Amino acid sequence: MKATLLTTEEYNAYYDPYIKALGNVDLFQAFNETEKEFLNLINSIPEEKLHYSYGIGKWTVAEVLLHVVDTERIFQYRALRIGRNDKTNLAGFDENLFVPESFSNERSVESLMDEFKVVRASTRLLFKSFNDQVLLRNGNANNSVISVRAIGFIISGHVKHHIRIIKERYL
Template structure:
């Protein structure tokens, strides 16, 4: 399963830039594994004095961004599971900004955040590895928009690339 196999009907146009960040000849599992290595290396290399830095009022710190990536991945994986199992319920969205303060990300060590990130990604890879092509093509509704299971996997990777790019531009 490659990003080039996706059709625009499988995701909301909002997510197109995330999907375009991934090479069209990369398989979903490879993209998930490669992205995991890149994210871990990237966050481990951020200077400690920048981990709780905000480039503007109300903006997230790099630690909060990492928690946001995990929260989003968990929600997208949950949607992928529900859609793969042919659940036709419209799954509600979530307010990402409301999730950050209770996470207390800035009070956590980078090691604990990376450990959690690895566990989340390992679970995501295990889920997607065990979905066949029929399941990957299933389409459900999340936040009022159609979304395929496979699109959710690729969007997870592109979403990470998007946030890493922002941190590079505005924090480092």
């Protein structure tokens, strides 16, 4: 299944830049490529840059890294609930409330990398468990219709988005 096969009825237009940034990739290719790119980026960040913020009130690099992990977990949860045919409208989340509570600035680059690897492995296993019928299933998250397969591509597109942000604003 390719990202370009998604229809605009499968996700909120807010996520369009994330999905479009992936190009015509397969879901698992997107998982693999964004994982490799993200880990390479983290490896390239000097320790002294980990706690750098480009402006007052802006997140540090460490906070951005853990935000990516937190968001992937939340989207996994959404995929699981919708994949299991739960019709509940799933709540949104406020990343600006999560970041200060993550204590990411107290963590090492290695611990952030390890956590991302484990979460990504879990994402990959979850999506491997879904058959085609489940991947096409729609649910409702944050008051918007979303399909399970769209969630998978959004996860990778979100990582790609933050890779670009880190490169442009932090390094």
